[in-house]
Amino acid sequence: MQQQQTAFRRAEKKHKARRGLPNLADVIDVSTIDASDGAAVRQLSLTRDMCQPSALPFQTFCQDRPPAYTLRDHPGLIVIPNPFTAEAQRWLARKCLCDCTRPPNRTNLDPFFDLPSQSLFALASLPSNNRLANTSMREESQHLVASRVQSDSIDAGISRPKGRIYTQSAPAADLLEHLRWCTLGQQYNWTTKEYDLGTSAFDRELNALMHSIAEAISDPAYAACDGSEDWPRINSYDGSEFVSQAGIINYYDDRASMAGHVDKTEESMDAPLISLSVGLSCIYLIGGPTRDTEPTPLLLRSGDVLAMCGDSRLAFHGVPRVLPDTAPEYLTQPNAGDADDVAARYPEWHNFAVYLGTHRINCNARKCSQK
Numbered sequence: 619m620q621q622q623q624t625a626f627r628r629a630e631k632k633h634k635a636r637r638g639l640p641n642l643a644d645v646i647d648v649s650t651i652d653a654s655d656g657a658a659v660r661q662l663s664l665t666r667d668m669c670q671p672s673a674l675p676f677q678t679f680c681q682d683r684p685p686a687y688t689l690r691d692h693p694g695l696i697v698i699p700n701p702f703t704a705e706a707q708r709w710l711a712r713k714c715l716c717d718c719t720r721p722p723n724r725t726n727l728d729p730f731f732d733l734p735s736q737s738l739f740a741l742a743s744l745p746s747n748n749r750l751a752n753t754s755m756r757e758e759s760q761h762l763v764a765s766r767v768q769s770d771s772i773d774a775g776i777s778r779p780k781g782r783i784y785t786q787s788a789p790a791a792d793l794l795e796h797l798r799w800c801t802l803g804q805q806y807n808w809t810t811k812e813y814d815l816g817t818s819a820f821d822r823e824l825n826a827l828m829h830s831i832a833e834a835i836s837d838p839a840y841a842a843c844d845g846s847e848d849w850p851r852i853n854s855y856d857g858s859e860f861v862s863q864a865g866i867i868n869y870y871d872d873r874a875s876m877a878g879h880v881d882k883t884e885e886s887m888d889a890p891l892i893s894l895s896v897g898l899s900c901i902y903l904i905g906g907p908t909r910d911t912e913p914t915p916l917l918l919r920s921g922d923v924l925a926m927c928g929d930s931r932l933a934f935h936g937v938p939r940v941l942p943d944t945a946p947e948y949l950t951q952p953n954a955g956d957a958d959d960v961a962a963r964y965p966e967w968h969n970f971a972v973y974l975g976t977h978r979i980n981c982n983a984r985k986c987s988q989k
């Protein structure tokens with residue numbers, strides 16, 4: 619007998635369908651919605667400022683209290699449409715592509731290749747065609763990639779070792795196209811589904827950024843639209859306690875997806891999971907405690923902040939579709955109408971621009987321990 623498809627699976631299939639252009643008719647775009655009509659989306663008033671992280675030497679946020687939104691059917695979910703300066707997004711892209719992919723953080727390619735200490739992205743950006751020797755004889759580490767494929771939590775589409783690239787030496791630029799994930803701080807072990815204790819510290823600057831966001835979303839209030847203030851509290855977690863202990867950076871090309879899953883390994887479920895995106899837009903599905911809850915499709919754009927707080931911290935979610943040709947111009951053509959001196963700060967920006975024009979990067983942070 620054929621098993622009944624869950625509501626989450628049906629939504630994934632619908633939004634994944636590749637025939638024609640993606641149909642965004644029922645996809646919620648909080649940055650254009652009129653939240654005062656009130657049905658599914660509510661505007662929030664942040665009660666605290668987005669404070670400039672002192673660790674970052676550039677203006678990070680465009681305003682102190684950017685607009686923020688929550689969804690009626692997903693209590694605890696907070697979306698802040700791109701609160702960042704263009705400079706902050708460029709910094710984040712560089713952080714995710716260069717700084718964070720280096721050991722001791724791990725990537726999906728590690729079992730197969732000795733990645734260069736200056737980062738795969740940097741090597742791939744050099745004009746010479748650098749090849750990386752394959753080390754796939756290291757049998758003990760083969761399971762690392764295979765296990766994420768088998769795991770219920772991650773779609774094979776984003777992590778499957780495809781083709782011969784995993785058994786041969788390969789040019790760095792080709793390998794960059796196979797970079798799927800990188801784990802930050804306490805390293806997640808896809809086989810045991812636990813964190814390897816005692817692994818590396820979380821990037822200090824990225825933690826500072828996540829901390830500022832955690833503080834700003836502490837106990838946000840609803841904007842009084844229609845007087846019905848009876849939704850559950852959204853985020854009672856005190857953001858000043860938030861420390862990023864672990865995280866994942868996901869790298870999507872425009873055909874990649876991530877299957878529905880719940881992030882439930884962390885001990886500390888009252889702390890929010892904070893997630894930042896840069897590059898292409900995507901359709902993000904936020905569901906409920908089981909796959910039977912009808913998920914809501916959301917459009918996430920470059921720079922958008924999503925925080926899973928309260929009940930939504932344990933909700934099913936996934937990314938069925940990345941939308942081609944949707945990266946903002948200030949990333950892909952940084953000189954177009956942009957006053958800040960990108961060329962001086964990022965002389966090699968051209969390579970980032972090409973990558974961000976064809977990929978989505980998602981970087982998320984979690985607090986693992988109760989303490």
Ligand SMILES: O=C(O)CCC(=O)C(=O)O
Pocket residue numbers: 866868876881893895902935936937980982
């Ligand atoms: O790419 C995203 O927005 C979601 C990533 C995610 O859910 C995860 O890494 O657990």
Ligand SMILES: [Fe+2]
Pocket residue numbers: 879880881935
């Ligand atoms: Fe997740």
